[in-house]
Amino acid sequence: MTETRPHPREFRKRLQAGEPLLGTFMKVPATQNTEVLGLLGFDFVVLDEEHAPWNRATLDQSLLAARAAGTAGIVRIARADAANILSVLDDGAIGVMCPHVDSRQKAEELVSWTKYHGGLRGAGVSRGCDYGALPDMFRAADDFTTVICMIEDRQAIDVIDEISSVDGIDAIFLGRGDLGLSLSNATDPVPSLSEAVEKIVKIAKGNGKTISAVVQSMKSDEAKWLIDLGVTAIMVAQDLAFMRQAASMALQDFNEVMKGNA
Structure with a gap:
């Protein structure tokens, strides 16, 4: 860290x-992967409670590791409800990423559960507010708590203007994997995935929302396309993919060197 x-x-x-x-994304429920990436200089990590075996204890530990390593710890929540959101924010999450936001009502509920003032977040003296030591802690927490909606259902495309107009939603994440599946399951005519993405980005940006997406490589055509569209918060792969990539390179180097010495 600098x-x-x-x-x-x-x-x-x-x-x-x-x-x-x-x-x-952080798939492995451990502290070390978060520390390594944070110390390298990653701006944020998303602990993936939805698709990986995180629990309250491992989230608590890794959010502490994120703070220690100077990176913003976000949680992709497994359940979009007040209790689950309260627990991760109390544990020190800088924000939440919510899957399958497909209506204005869901977006409004999400914001309400993350905010003290004007919302329904319950007051607790926890790491999220420095155990009561954070000055004007409720307003301070409201100011830094980040809310990201994942758009990954075809029905969300038609109401993206309503969703992205909700005050308190900070960013729209393009959940292209599930969105592609949702579009493929439609029985009536639907846009292509690229057309849907372009529509979502145009409308959401017009409503002042930041756009986020995941790519497998920053040097891919996919990344260039998304950056040209206006994506600024970019997630690259995930911790297991980084480990697999590095391990594959080590294996390849080993085979090349040992064959050369045979």
Whole structure:
């Protein structure tokens, strides 16, 4: 980490300002992967409670590791309800990423559950507010808590203007995997995945929302296309993919060297 590195609680402001931000998904419920990526300089990590075996204890530990390593810890929640969101924010998450937001009502409920003032978030003296030591802690938490909606259902395309107009939604994440599946399951005519993505980005950006997406490589045509569309918060792969890539390279190097010495 460098002395000039922004504090993780600056993440929401940086996201809203459209700064280029680098993140990745955390599939392994451990602290070390978060620490390594945070210390390398990743702006944020998303602990994937939806698709990986995270629980309250492992989330708590890795959110502490994220804070220690200077990266913003976001949780992709497994359940979109007040209790689940409260627990991850109390544990110190800088924000939440919510899957399958397909209506204005869901977006409004999500914001309400993350906010103290004007919302329904329950007051608790926890890591999220420095155990009561954070000055004006409820307003401070409201200011830095980040809310990201995942758009990954075909029905969300028709109401993307309503969803992205909700005050308190900071970013729209393009869940292209599930969105592609949803479109493929339609019986009536639907746009192609690329057409749907372009429509979502245009409308959401028009409503002042930052756009986020995941790519497998920053040097891919896919990444260039998304960046040209206006995606600024980019997630590259995930921790297991990084490990597989590095391990594959080590295996390849081993085979080349040992064959040369045979």
